[in-house]
Amino acid sequence: MAGRDECDVCVIGTGAGGGVMIKELSEAGFSVVALERGPLLTPSDFTDDELGVVVRREIFGDQLETSRIDDQSPTQIGRINGSVYCVGGTITHWSAWSWRFRPEEFRIRSVEGPIAGASLADWPISYDDMEPFYEKAEWEFGVSGDAEANRFGPPRKRAYPNPPHPIKKSSQSFVNGAEKLGYHPFHGPTAINSRAYRGRPQCSYGGTCAFFGCPIHAKATSLSVCIPKALASGNLDLRPNAMVHQITIGADGRARSVRYLDEAGAGHEVFARQVVVSGGAFGSPHLLLNSTSPSFPDGLANSSGLVGKNLTLHLFPLLQYLVDEPTLGMTGINLTVAVDDLHDSDSKRGFIRGGVFGEATTSTPISHAMNAYGFPNLKQMWGRGFKDYLRTFPRQVAMIGFLEDLPVETNRVDLDPDVKDGHGLPVPRITHKQHANDLAMMSWYTDRMREIGEAAGAVDSWVPDAPFTNLTEKKAMPGAAGHFHGTCRMGDNPKSSVVDRWCRSHDVKNLWVVDGSFFPTSGGYNPTLTILANAYRVANHFIAEAKRLNL
């Protein structure tokens, strides 16, 4: 074909942030090329085959990466990040809890003051800047919830578009325990249809949301909400199986083109007037650091030296308990009722910040088997005792928390100096050590969750501590990497941040980063609604600036 492969906007990654940009910009009339490293999947691919989907990651793809706790500790090959690689990205397998951050979560540095060993920063934007876009995201994604029920929620102008989901028996157990202790449990807002909404059906309560794709698109995702509308605009050129490895820079200092490999390994180059990076907080810095040039020898848009740094990984305290009757926790949505009473900082606790937690009972058999690690008095993960444990499945209730970990500058994603992928490119190396505040917070919340289990009539309770991630791979480090942020920090000062308040690179004016990388601090709620709302905010600004010929 004659002529260059070119477009107005090239979006790299199709997840929560990228999906919103793709949809908004293609509907606004820009020609958009969307490059996604994974395949295009459809609901018929989203089975509840736990071995294939969760353990073997057959449809959601894999990533070669290395990790270590700090610069002195040994580096392990293995994967810790929980990204999904398909059109729609990681939001495809989310549990869909959809929270607005509280106003003070945008200005932690001001609220808390300096903390030794942590790189706290205020966001350059406030809750008020985000509020209209939170509302937009909630309505686009059809969030179900009860705005009145959350007495701790931030101020809002409009209710949720859909009513809350019904309470299943395992949730009721958690509610009973929490209420006995004086807490105020309520339905966590969830972007799963509690009734048919905007062309997507009501949830069928099959029980496999977390770590699975939704087979009926009742769960709102980039794939079910954004991509179809973008394709309908006629302005989207969606290219799955396109592994981007470099963004090039022109003599004018602007991003010039995006280079990728197709499924067969053949190279392609798209010339774009604007480049939007949305590869996730691991993938985006990895791509920028791999995109070196004479003007950016340390990686594109990295004059601050902060690309890849300040990686935050939410803390996920877990608590399982057993009661003496069936709880039917395998039914319904996976993340249900929340307790948010303990969210704010309290100096009496000996640590700052906090988060939300709720009921999230394990709904599938292999995950249940993995939760045996840590079960009281079970010494051996085989034999009669293990089988007795397996038989406790119907009587289990589980909780999970989502807590704000503190940013630390040396926690980072960089390029592994030794390990290369099949194309000869350095793989991402994750260096992450939890701050003392994180450890104290985990322990304190675990104790509170245990008390709720006891108040609910637990006959046993424990913290599941399998030495594996993804069920079989040896854990490289404590903690998990299901929520990841911070590696392209947002701020007003180009010396102390990577992108500006509009998620536009300080260094390269036509380069934008719209996934969770921009978070200066991680917040004590699941991050996805904030990623979505921010992307709507950035898209709105992008379109306004285009009209002013200011891009």
Place this chain on the structure above:
Amino acid sequence: MPKNITRRELFSRTGAYGGSAIIALQFPRALDAAERSTDRLVLSATEWQTVEAITARIIPTDEDPGAMEAGCVNFIDKALANEDEALRAQYEAGVLGIDTVSQTRFKKSFVDLNVDEQDTVLASLESGVATGWPTGPVGSEQFFSTVRNHTVFGFLADPKYGGNRAYVGWRVLGYPGSRHRSGGYTVEQMRGEADIVTSWGGKLPR
């Protein structure tokens, strides 16, 4: 230039319970053939017996069926023929290793030991103190852990992979089976106000 995906194409692939997956994904799978076949594909007759005996100690048969009844060894054989081909060498070395350890300690092959002796051998493999384990690339802990995890998967994964025969694994747990494509659960079932009928036919206690 790469082929573009059109909206029409996306929707032709979509639809609530839309038939078979149209795009070819990269997985060679044991799939349904494994469920029906118990023919040995990879393991030798001796290896099959030994591995089956190990699985039977990992999830023993008691008043409920165990790994033996679930066909975990068949699951392992099919996995080694397909997705876990790379683990074949571990099984070859491991079966030789466990017999050497059994001979060293009890002067018998693993399959000829009584269950207490078998448990003793397995515990020594797991803790890495198995006297007689051959030096080589496969450690006894590694072999034990592989078989242990495979047995759990064979007991609890979808029967299409060749284990969990007649849903015995799910029955032991009290897991009613996959619901995604069979209509999910009603609100009454979620609350314990209506019965849940399981994949194996019985009702779930509520």
